[in-house]
Amino acid sequence: MHISGFLKMASPAAMALAIGLGGSPAVAAEAAPPQESAEAIVVWGRAQAQIGIATAGSQGVVGYADLEKRPILRVGELVETVPGVIATQHSGTGKANQYFLRGFNLDHGTDFAGFVDGMPVNMRTHGHGQGYLDYNFLIPELVERVDYAKGPYSVDAGDFSAAGTVRFSTYRQLARPFVEITAGSNDYYRGLAALSMDDDAGGTTLVGIEGLASRGPWVLDENHRKANLLAKYSRDDWSVTAMAYHARWNSTDQIPLRAVEDGSIPRLGYIDPDLGGRTTRLSLSGDAEIGDGTSVNAYAIYYQMRLTSNFTYFAADPVNGDEFQQRDKRGIFGGAIRHHWDGATAGIPTIFRLGADTRYDLIGRVGLYPSVDGRRRDPIRQDKVDEYSVSGYGEAELALGGGVRAILGLRGDFYGYDVDADISANSGLGTDAQLSPKVALAWAAAKGLEFYANYGESFHSNDARGAAISIDSATGDPVDSVDLLVRARGAEIGARVEGARFNASLVGFWLKLGSELVFVGDAGTTEPNDASKRLGMEFNAFWRPVDAVSFDLSAAYTRARFSGTPSAVDRIPGSVGFVLGAGAAIDLGDGLSAALRVRHFGKAPLIEDGTVKSQPTTLVNLGGYKALGPWRIGVDIYNLFNARDADITYFYESRLANEAEPVEDIHFHPVEPRQFRVSLRRSF
Template structure:
């Protein structure tokens, strides 16, 4: 299989073409000027935002910003968004766990992701609500990353309370390329991509294959293949993505097992964990005059075997379980700009609509022994549909002042057909309305100030909205509200010069409830209302033509509201995040990158008596271009940090331990120092 993946990647090479940019309404265009070697030479972070941005915490990142940024996994692309952390507590094929603004976003709740206009978050998912799996992305084919934080934007609804990230892939390449990478712990990757003229447009094709065992005692056996085919003609494009991965997982393990010598730091308790994911997506995007259109359909299949408590509930067979999800998704959006005037004041009105339908043919939780699926704890079929209308108007009373007002309404309908316990079947609807307002004042030529208010929401698992009986205990179960409102406000400032930009914001955010459906337990887990506030600072500076520096720092204060004194802490809500980076790009063809990421300590339980430790990582990369070739060496975890990628605190039971288990820290360590060497050839 390894040879097949490598050979397939090497054989897929197209024909060179000129690069172009895909633009959208009210966002800056990335200059796709090319050097003689065809490389992008413009930094997205240096693009002006003053006069365009609605808040101080939104921005754009171009390919050149992260082209030479060492990545240990694809999901770390979101760390180009200042203040975002992507970690992993399981196998590489699983969606990352995300942190932003005092949120433990789990695998995506309250953090909305899009690729070429299509939403990535999964509603009513087998493993976790809002599941945001970005593993199907090919980093070299991401043209730009647009990000926004907070619920201040009418064109984004579900999962957008903390932030939104939108990836746009390239339309065509300047030259076809092949690239091969080898690294520590059995890491192999091959990529081939190219584009050719076809009719009135351009056809882009790419295939990407990865094999990896990882540093774990239990070989990860990651086998991943990604593909992309995209046809672009004028302002229209049609894209097809394919992704399949299988992997074995080393989940978080109890600290006592490591301390006692029962297992090593990279060891495991249950050797039968892992999963498989298949995703095929078709997207169509276009623009006609002032109208933007996006259509998508996605076929998705998912299987994951996990065991977090080992022998706590079943001392004989163990607590292993398996989750499955199989669905089709259909959806699209339409937005139109209407430039007009009020008196003599220029006004731009945007009206838009969205629709999405998830036909979930199977979603289930099952007992499992030695990786083999057993009896279902709960199995369902779910239909979930939503529609939204929004309007937004921007008026400029002066050439230095912009006021934007918006309103969005979302209607959801759902039908749950419980196949194991009919009492948990049901149907229903929910509606939510959210206003937003943004004020931008250009106080000086290089300084713009912002004030924002907005309301958004996240949806809960539809099974949690119809449940009546706990499928495990048989006890009555509490239902959850399907749509949960978030309210936020923010003030900020942005300063820009030709080679320097900086922003500073302060925010306040409340959620009416963080009730969620637990895919691990098949029932609801009630959480309370929350309040968060904090501040963020970012900067980008090119003191010299060949040197770029960037940094971001975020502080947050997160608490439950309306709970008993002393139990207000939100588990895994990190209070501080720091990111620093430096990149050099010399005329000789030599370039290098250094990245530092710091993720602060966090409470692990509500009374703050158990806390995680801070995590700090440094990645280094060195690259050399000569003719049509580019050689690269990445050094991940350069200083050999032994921190943890994620830490939890809960009860588990190992074989031989007393009934009731032991409350303990459960950790997943960062991967040790490793080297990856790559060679790229362009034609």
């Protein structure tokens, strides 16, 4: 599968080794990684001014210094730089993370929109789950900036943006070429090399290559193998980026609590040894400034996934078991154009913004299959799907005087699909459309103080197979189809304070999702869900008391309930109520620095009456770094206090091989135990 041959032949150590070449040390201005010198200018994204720029209290930016010295166990944890977001895992490392934000269990990405260099990452009509958001193709050291916005208030964000939107931007240029190798617990090996070079034509070429191999802490060898490549050529007003990613892994999925308590398996054990997956992602994208205030971007993506899972073991099929396999193979093509200009509305200074987006998913195969010992059998359903969308928006930002800005926006989205199913009754064509108004007020009441009020509507798309379905592929029973687009409405009030060394924001929000039916990829059919509403508050702060020390804190509380259901059964399973993230970074001088991160998420109901709940999880990570001229040594300790908490918890029926009937039980995926990683970097 493209580069799988390389992965098969390479030993863990050889695959993790990358070789760097020298190049020009020329560096872009404020966002470049700091040089190891006394004259370094360290840019903290969290310290960048947002008053007069942001249109909501929950909007912000994360920059290089926020990311550089931050112990990150998994790539997906990059999203935890967004205050209030939690990224966990219930399966193998190569699978997309599980995300939590604003009282949502976002599964693998529903209602959380993600972009990298303008390319959408969420997968529509995906083999495993709608909105599948897999960030494993990112190389963390090459991420320059993270822009985020929460709630449905941003006019340039459409599908999956109800809870929030996060946009990653990668570097055009590096301060210095470097090579880094990392080794750690559980046979973890990683190699990374990156460089940027200027040419005589005024362009810059950046190349980064990463290889990784890991056994993992589980009883079952995870055998995780990953290779990543990023190549970018850029000039002042345009750039072209190529990315290539391939990974394979074995999975230890969530396990039943009863099997651990009776000694059948250890806490890091497994039930089914044949689970796992592989993913390939290739992309080519470009962006350009084509005139005063006009920008465009375009992308083409090839994607392929195979995933084998088994959550209920022998509940449905006592003979062969309930193992199943999901496959996805597609091309994605799209682009966007943006234009803004200064003008006036009835004599009021106004910034106008217009934009349009289009996307086409050519899905050659999306399928669900029973499997035995990891080998798929005849499909439960297998489809080809064409899905496309065209979107446009307009926005006017009016300077009303007295420090007041009013932002009025309207977004329109049109979606179409053509499902070619193996059961003709589940084939079909269809379209859906939605208008989404947005309005915001921002009042700079005093120097360093701004208040915000927002209202907006957005949506998430449902799986197109669910919009065309009429027959359950497994049982043959008639089923209801789903609406392709499901509306979300939200409102927010907030405040932001900014000083020379301190900034903070406080917001209160309300969010409501319409009644919906959801297509469940794991079952190949639809499942009813009620409407829901969420009320919550978020606090975010960043403080640099002196140049060498910084602290950050984010805390969020959400009350999530189903709408229109009796109060005794209105809890939303998996809706985490309280989330806290905190960190400290210190420069101890003489090239020595350290970072400490704390991540906590509280209990959540696991069933609608709230009688079964998950337990809170708290993790502490510690990193220490020493610069010695062009060398840097890093030591990261994950789960410093060796907590035995759960990364994620579910409650449902399953049946083990020795059980006569299915049993309702808690199923959990433990956090990874304490582990160490040591890295050595050489800059040129």
